[in-house]
Amino acid sequence: MNFFKSLMWVVFRKEVKENLRDHRAVLSSLVMGAMVGPLVFAAMINFMIKQQNEWAEQELVIPVVGQERAPNLVDWLQRQGAKVEEAPADPEMAVQSRDLDLVLVIPDNYAEQWQQGQPAALELIVDRSRREANTTIARVQGLVLSWGQQVGSLRLRARGVNPLLTSPILVNARDVSTPESRGSSILAMWPYFLMLSVFVGGMYLAIDATAGERERQSMEPLLLNPIGASQVVNGKMLATACFGVLALVLTLLMFKVGVRFLPTEALGIRLNMGLDVLAHVLLIMLPVAALAAGLQTLVAAFSKGFREAQTYLSFLVFIPAVPSVWMAVAPIKPELWMMFVPLLNQSVQIHLISRGETIAMSWQLIAWVLTAIVAMVISQLARVCYQRPAIISH
C-alpha cells in the first residue's frame, strides 16, 4: 500500500497544515521549545564564566582586626597586591550580612605566641554557605599559608637546617581530562534541553488534535468517515512526532550557533557541535520523539478538554528532566543497565557524546530498540483508547 495515499497520511497532512497556521502554536512549540532552551543555557554559562573571571581578577581586599599586632604579615600581604583595611567593629555581623566576604583576625596573644616560637593562631571569619565568597577565602588562605611557610623556612635556615627536610613528599596531579570532557560538565543539562524541545515541540499539536478535537465537537464527524480510529491516531501521532523532531533539529542548530559566542578557549574547554555529532544525537533521540508523541496523545485522549490536557501535558514535560537533573546533581558512571531505561539511556548517551567518548554499538542498539518498543506499546494504548465509545462524548 502506498503510504502517501493512506488515510493516515491524509490526517497527518491536515494536522500539520492546521497547526502551522496557528501562530500561537508555532510560537509556543518552536520558539519556546527550540530557542529559549539554548538561550537560557548560553546566558547562564556566560554569566558563570564572567563572574568567575571577575572574582579572580578583582583587587583582593582584606579587612583585618588588629593590624598593629602583626606588621610583618600586613606588610607582606600588601606587597602581594592585597589591600589591607581596618575591619568594622562587629566583624561577624559584617560577614553574616554579606557586607564583607571575610575578616582576618589577629588575636591579642598573637605577638606573644610568635615570640615564643609557638604556632601563632590567626582567625578567618567566613560564611561557608556563601558560595560567591569562596574564591576570596581561598586566595586569602593561600596568601597567609604561603607566608607562614616562608617564615618557617627562614627559621629552619637560621638554625642551619635544610627546609626541604620538612617536605618529605610532593604530590603533583596529572590532569588527563580533555578539553571535551572538561566541557561536558558545562553541558550537564544539555540532554534535558534536548528532551524538553522534543516534548514541547509536539505538545500543542497533541492537545489540539485530540482534546481540542473533542472539545470543538469535531471528533464524532471525523470518526464517521470510513477510516479506522487507529489510522486517525497514527496520523495525529506522526504529526506530533514530526513537530517534536523539528523542534529538536532547531534546538541542535541553535546550540551549534550559540556555542560560538561562548569564551570556550579561555576556559580551556571544547564543546564539540560538529554536524556529525549533532546527527548522532538526533539519531539517538528519534525514538524519544515517538515516545513523547504516543504519551502526549494518550494523555490528551483521556482529558475532557483543552485546558485539562494542557495541565497534564505540562507536567509530562518534567518527566525527561528526572534523569538529566539526577546526572547533573550526582554525576554517575554509565552502566549497561541504564540503556534499558528509556530517557535515562538517551541522557547518558548524549552525556558521553558531549565528553567526546565513543559508545559501544551494543549499548546504542539496546537503547534505541528498547525505547522504540516502549513507544510502540504506548502508541498502541493510545489507539485502543481512541476506540472507546467515550472518545466521541463531550
Next chain:
Amino acid sequence: MIEVQQLYKRFGTVEAVKGVSFTARDGEVTGVLGPNGAGKTTSLRMITGLIKPDQGQVTVDGLDPVKQPIEVRRQLGVLPDARGLYRRLTARENLEYFGALQGLDAATIRRHADELIEQLGMETIAERHTEGFSNGQRVKVAIGRALIHHPQNVLLDEPTNGLDVMSIRALRRFIADLAAQGRAVILSTHVMQEVAALCQRIVIIGHGEVVADGSPDELIHMTQADSLEDAFVALAGGEGLAA
C-alpha cells in the same frame, strides 16, 4: 435504504433504546421524532456504527455497521449533533479533508466540493477560514462535508437548529432534492413544520420505543388530531401511550 430491526441498547441501568424498528426507503425523507432523551441520538449512532447495539440489527444498503463499519460509512452521509469545524481551515478545505478521508481522488473531491458549494450557497465563504462563521454558515459547511462523497443514505440530526428563516427554507429545498435524487434521508427533528413539509414517513420514538410509524396523514388520522403537532403530542407525550 436503511433498515433498523429490534434495536436494544442499555447504558448502565438506563435502557436507552428498547426494541426500535423502522425502515428509511430510498427516495423518501423519513422523519424520526421524539422528545429529548427518547433514544433518537442513540438509535442514529447505532446506524453509523459508533455505538454497537446490545441486540437487534441495522442494515445500510444490506451492510451491517457492526461487521462492516468502513463500508457502511461509505454509503452514509451523517450530520451529527456534534458539528465542529476546523477553524483554521477554509470552508472548502473542510470539505476537501472529508473527501480525502472518504478515499476520493483529488479531481472528484474538487468537482463534488464545487457542486456542494453552489448547491448550499457557500460561494462567498468557501475560501474563508471557518473561525467566526455564523451558525448558518457552520451548518452549511458541516452538511457539505457530510455529503462530499455523494452518499446513498443521509442522516441529518436537527439540521435547521439555530438557523434563520432564509437558511431554513434553502436547507429544506436542499433536503427535498436529496430525496428526489433517490437517496434515503433520515431527518431527526423537533420542528413540526419541517416534518409536515418534508417527510413522507414519520417514526415517533418515546421512552426508547417506536410509538408510531406512518405517513403524516395516517398519524393525524390515527390520533384524530387537528394537526401533526397535536398528533405528535398525543403520541409521544400523551397519557395513553407514554405510560
